[in-house]
Structures are given as C-alpha cells and as structure tokens.
Amino acid sequence: MKIVFILLEVFLFFSCNHRQSTELLKIKPIDELLTEIPVSEFADSVSLIQLDNRFLLASYGNPCFTDSFFLVTVADGVLKYSYTGELLMKIGEIGQGPMEYNRNNLMTIDIRNKRIRVYSIQEKVMIEYSYDGDFLNRVHFDLPDDTFGYPTTMRVLANKCYFFYTSMSGLSDPYYWVITDTCGQSLEIKQKHGQPVLKRGYACGTYCTSSSDNSLLYYNLFNDTIFRFTEQGVMPAFLWEQGKHRISVSTEDISNDMMVFTMFAETKRFLFFKWIDAGFKSFSSFGFYDKKMQISMGTKKLRDDLNAQITIPLNWVFSYSQKDKKDYMIGKIEPYELPEEILQRENIDPEGNLVMIMIRLKDE
Numbered sequence: 001m002k003i004v005f006i007l008l009e010v011f012l013f014f015s016c017n018h019r020q021s022t023e024l025l026k027i028k029p030i031d032e033l034l035t036e037i038p039v040s041e042f043a044d045s046v047s048l049i050q051l052d053n054r055f056l057l058a059s060y061g062n063p064c065f066t067d068s069f070f071l072v073t074v075a076d077g078v079l080k081y082s083y084t085g086e087l088l089m090k091i092g093e094i095g096q097g098p099m100e101y102n103r104n105n106l107m108t109i110d111i112r113n114k115r116i117r118v119y120s121i122q123e124k125v126m127i128e129y130s131y132d133g134d135f136l137n138r139v140h141f142d143l144p145d146d147t148f149g150y151p152t153t154m155r156v157l158a159n160k161c162y163f164f165y166t167s168m169s170g171l172s173d174p175y176y177w178v179i180t181d182t183c184g185q186s187l188e189i190k191q192k193h194g195q196p197v198l199k200r201g202y203a204c205g206t207y208c209t210s211s212s213d214n215s216l217l218y219y220n221l222f223n224d225t226i227f228r229f230t231e232q233g234v235m236p237a238f239l240w241e242q243g244k245h246r247i248s249v250s251t252e253d254i255s256n257d258m259m260v261f262t263m264f265a266e267t268k269r270f271l272f273f274k275w276i277d278a279g280f281k282s283f284s285s286f287g288f289y290d291k292k293m294q295i296s297m298g299t300k301k302l303r304d305d306l307n308a309q310i311t312i313p314l315n316w317v318f319s320y321s322q323k324d325k326k327d328y329m330i331g332k333i334e335p336y337e338l339p340e341e342i343l344q345r346e347n348i349d350p351e352g353n354l355v356m357i358m359i360r361l362k363d364e
Contacts, residue, residue: 050353112156152164247278271289
C-alpha cells in the first residue's frame with residue numbers, strides 16, 4: 001500500500017502565548033512515497049548508545065527519559081541507565097512484597113515530583129521510587145473493573161496520572177482513558193458507546209505520546225479525533241481524514257487499503273507518523289510534516305546521513321522524547337546491523353546489547 005501523509009487543511013498553531021485553531025488539521029494519505037529519506041531532512045545529529053552487558057537484553061520497552069538518565073522496562077524489571085549506556089541500577093524488584101511490582105506493569109517518570117512510578121496492573125497498585133531507587137510509597141488506585149479493561153499505557157502530567165486503554169474490535173472494552181490524581185482517586189473516566197462488530201477481533205492502534213508543549217496526545221483508529229491533554233483539560237487536536245484507508249468499528253473485513261498507525265508524535269516543528277497496512281502484509285512506512293517548510297514526506301526507508309551512513313530499520317523506530325529542552329526520536333538497532341567502521345569508531349561490541357539511536361530533531 002503506497003501512502004504518505006499530506007496535510008491539507010489550514011491549522012494555526014500558535015497565537016501569542018497559547019495554542020488556538022480555527023479548524024482542526026486533517027491527516028489523509030496520498031499515493032506516493034520517496035525511495036528513501038535522509039534523516040538530515042528533519043534532524044541535526046544522530047547518537048548511538050550501546051547498553052552495557054550486565055543485563056543481556058533481547059529487547060526492552062517503554063523507554064522514559066530525563067535530562068540526566070533514562071529508564072527501560074525488561075522482563076526482570078525497570079533498569080536505569082546513563083547516557084553513556086552504563087547501567088546505574090535496577091529500580092525495585094519483581095515480586096509480591098510491599099516494595100515490589102508485578103511483571104505485568106506500566107512505568108513512567110513523574111518529572112515534576114521527581115519520582116519513578118511503576119503500576120502493577122492486576123493489583124491496581126502504584127509503587128513510587130525516588131530517582132535514586134529508594135522506595136517511597138505504595139498506593140492503591142481506584143481504576144474501574146472490567147474483564148478487558150486493563151490499561152496499556154500510563155503517563156503523568158502535572159499532578160495527574162493518565163491511563164489509556166487499547167481499542168479492540170469484537171470485544172467489550174468500555175474505556176478510552178481514566179484520569180486519576182497521584183493518590184489514586186478517579187477524576188475522569190471516558191467510556192465508549194456502542195458495540196464493535198468487526199468479525200475478527202482486532203487490536204487497532206491505541207497510542208499516547210508526549211508533545212513538545214508539555215501536553216499528551218492520544219488516539220485510536222476507531223475514533224476520528226486525536227486528543228490533546230493539558231493541565232487545563234482534554235480537547236481535540238487533530239482529525240483523521242475519512243476514506244477507504246480508515247478502519248471503523250463497523251468494518252466487517254480488513255483490506256490492505258486500510259491503515260494502522262503505529263506512531264504519531266508532535267514536536268515543536270514536526271508531526272511524525274509511522275504506519276502499516278491493516279493486513280500486516282507490507283513493511284512499515286514513515287512520514288512527517290514540517291510546519292516551518294509546510295511540506296510532507298514519506299518513505300519505507302530512512303538513511304542516517306549524519307553519523308553511521310546506514311539504513312535505519314523502521315521496525316526498530318520510533319518513540320518521541322525530550323532531553324535538555326531538545327526534541328528526539330528514539331529507536332534501537334542490533335549492533336550487528338552496524339558497519340565495522342562504525343562499531344570501531346563508536347566502541348560498540350558487535351556481540352553486545354542493543355544500541356539505542358537518539359535522533360535529535362531540528363527546531364528552527
């Protein structure tokens with residue numbers, strides 16, 4: 001499926017000190033992809049960080065970043081690393097004790113309060129640690145009960161916790177999101193309406209990402225709207241364009257024209273997207289919209305023309321984060337995928353752990 005994003009509607013991003021819009025930006029596909037896109041089109045540097053070998057990692061999930069360290073989740077728990085790739089410590093332990101969390105957990109960093117929060121899903125318990133890994137608190141969270149109602153993503157904004165739920169067709173999963181205070185008391189529960197009827201149960205892109213203006217973005221593909229969460233509340237941010245590329249809860253069969261968005265992120269200057277066809281028969285595609293230049297590009301192949309001079313596999317990329325007030329797209333790559341001269345220059349062990357890719361984005 002050949003698709004790339006072109007942003008056709010007028011959208012006013014900033015007026016004085018706050019965001020205003022006269023019309024929500026609509027995101028729709030066109031039938032053209034570039035053979036490849038060099039990362040210099042949207043980035044000004046690429047760094048490679050190999051995680052040290054004290055924990056051998058086949059993979060890791062949910063990276064969270066501060067200016068001085070980052071965290072990843074693995075089967076054995078939450079690991080804290082420096083930006084040289086050194087393992088600094090393990091945060092807490094897997095177990096049933098009062099200072100421990102279940103393997104089925106969510107993790108995030110509460111930057112305002114300088115706490116690491118790990119949520120044990122089945123127990124509905126939030127375990128709080130200091131940045132140094134000291135146990136601080138264990139709090140029961142008042143989340144609603146439902147057979148298919150487990151949250152899949154957690155974020156903290158100001159003094160609120162946001163829990164986002166997956167969207168499954170053919171199943172009765174009644175929630176979009178639940179917002180609580182940091183003591184676990186529910187503040188808002190956004191419920192779904194109507195019953196999905198897709199014949200085959202289908203998990204359809206439910207994602208949350210941070211934005212560079214200290215807000216959160218949330219979407220799922222059964223909803224026309226991409227939502228923005230700020231300290232003041234929830235509001236529409238963007239719209240998905242209607243058409244044959246869209247999946248809805250009334251869809252009875254999947255076609256290869258339908259799209260599953262696996263990443264959507266907003267930075268100061270860009271909107272980024274990653275997607276695949278709904279039949280999962282094609283490789284991932286990547287696209288972005290440059291607000292400054294008012295152009296969009298899309299491809300199935302990214303090339304690092306700034307550092308390693310390699311093709312960056314899209315299946316390893318991306319998530320969005322900030323460090324030192326700079327925007328980054330974060331990916332990962334196996335060391336054996338790097339050329340020999342890069343392994344030697346960057347002092348990377350070809351048989352060692354995964355290498356984190358930090359792509360620093362342009363902001364001017």
